[in-house]
Amino acid sequence: MKAAIKGEGLTKRYGKRKALDNFDIEVPEYAITAILGPNGAGKSTFMRMLTGLVAPDSGSLTVLGERPSWRQNRLVSYLPDRARWYQGQTVESAIEWGTKLLPEFRRDTAWELAGSLGLEADLETEGMSKGQEARLMLTLCLAREVPLLVLDEPFSGIDMISREKIVLALIDAFATRRQTVLICTHEIAETESLFDHAVFVKDGRAALSGGVEELRSRSGSMQDIYRSLYG
Amino acid sequence: MNEIRVGGMRFALDLSQPLYEQVLEQVRSSIAKGEIALGEKIPSVREMAQALKINPNTVMRAYQELERDQLTETRRGQGTFITTDAGKVSHIRHRLAEEAVTEFLGRMNSLGFTAADIASILKAKGDGAK
């Protein structure tokens, strides 16, 4: 299997703290890969590196064969962690934003997604619940037909219904196109059935990684592994 | 483990075991039990993945395996259907029966029962059932 993302010896320091410490990773093409680990393990730092927001202090990283950069972001649909949507916009103006600014953004797909995620066109950001806001942001990410989808904590802090809807939208999007998906999360319970491949991050290093089905037959569910690694 | 019904078939997935094998086995046993009829259309990969909330790649792998076993056939543009060949289904039933018996015998052997013991237990059970 070809790697869509390849990182070797990635290290990033914030002051004395090492967010990533010699982190190695390979993300296979056309699969859903999960980056798992508790808060502060270094997951988001790695995710930010993929879009060039954060540069590694050392190590090498390629995304679809190139170093991350704003140019390469044409090919990457990225949901930032702890992101909020712009105030004063509606679902409609958010989709307009995507249409105008994001390459390969499919307006029709976006409207379909918004509909299936239960978002009305004139719903304003200020009036949205956290779950609705998360659904809107996911709509914008999934409406792009780009080879790589990177979602940083798409499930955190949102209601169960929104979470289920997002999972279904992800399955649907993944079933209909060939895309590499990378999801970073610390909420495994409802999501682990989605993953092909998992990378467990601990203290800035890749503690365990591999195909989820093999991991299951060797060590049980991702939740079991999570408990034994971090418990 | 919740039971999920998809187009007549019943699934109960255990996340601590490989999902691909479970999907494959559970479709097979649905066919063997007749929960889904010969020639019937089965849900698309996407529908199945949505219903089970699992990765479409996993469903796809299971479907490919079913097709290799000639338990299903894909008609272009129409979808995937259960075979109309009753012989294939009875073959599967026999295989499942054989697997069940092998597993049963293995467990009995590990408990220290001989073939003769097992036969008499089965006979007593059968008589009781009558």
Add this chain to the structure above:
Amino acid sequence: MERDQFAYLVRHELKLETRRLARGGWFWIYAAVIAVVILAALAIWGGEDALKPDYLLFACFAFPYFFCMLAYRMIKREWSDGTVGWWLSLPYSRLRLLSAKLVASFAQSMAISVLFFAAVAVLELYYAAVNGVGFAAFGRLLEQEGEYLLLLIVYSPMLLALGLLLGLLHKSSLKPLMPLFWILFGLSGNVFNFLGASAEIAEGRSWGLFDGTAPAWAWLAIPAFWLVGAALFSGAVNICKKHLIL
């Protein structure tokens, strides 16, 4: 990057800004009440020389500081509103992204200036009409406003760039440099004072450049502002590229 994408980015920034004003309902109520009070006061007590619109124009002295803060807030907003990840992962260069903010903040600054000058002009007209003092002063006022506006146009890009730089410095590993730039802010915002040192503002001739009292080389200040502005802006782009802590 396509031109219409850049134009959209600029519009997007402007919309976020105007939204704030539109939403501040109380602001408009107070503004309306104050306007009515001023107009009434002028009608009742306004006599010969009671209104000195050039005094109102003193408010311009604060504009450069105000504009700098506009640009600063445009950066700060990305962090406080949680949108910085969207902004910086757009597939456009940092130069483009910051240029859009610069252009938007410039447009906003100019709109504020023009509105302000128009309001003062309307007030003067009203005063002249109500009190019958003639319109000679109005012509002088317009001329003076034109000069002020020109100065603001020439001068504000530098302070806008400074505002962007300050906003980014705050979120960067170079944060310790911020006091230096706040000092620059304090000194340079005061353009009307140092360029108009020799001017008699009450005369209706505000500052040296336009009344011929300043030496011709004083005009060199203009390209100098732009050079410094360009340097500040490229500093902002650089910080955005290399020194942000995200």
